[in-house]
Amino acid sequence: MDTWIWVVIVIVALIGGVVIGFFAARQYMMKYLKENPPINEQMLRMMMAQMGRKPSEKQVKQMMNQMNKMQNK
Structure with a gap:
């Protein structure tokens, strides 16, 4: 060939x-x-509870917003 x-x-x-x-x-x-x-609000609450914290809804929303900002960059 x-x-x-x-x-x-x-x-x-x-x-x-x-x-x-x-x-x-x-x-x-x-x-x-x-x-x-990926991490959702339920998982975030569970992680914070394992660290000994009882997060407020505002804290959870702030953390989710920060994580979404970091993911979009």
């Missing part, structure tokens, strides 16, 4: 691998986030 055919086969395989890898990684991340959701 000619060399150019091998070059085409390698390029097609590389592009196929990138596409399949992208969708596999996307599916894995969606499954991971579904099984392990």
Whole structure:
């Protein structure tokens, strides 16, 4: 076979691998986030209770706003 055919086969395989890898990684991340959701208000209250604090609703909202700001940066 000619060399150019091998070059085409390698390029097609590389592009196929990138596409399949992208969708596999996307599916894995969606499954991971579904099984392990990010911190919500309930988890925040539980963590603060474990530290010996009884947070007010205002404190919980402030913490959630701070966490959302940090996540968006």
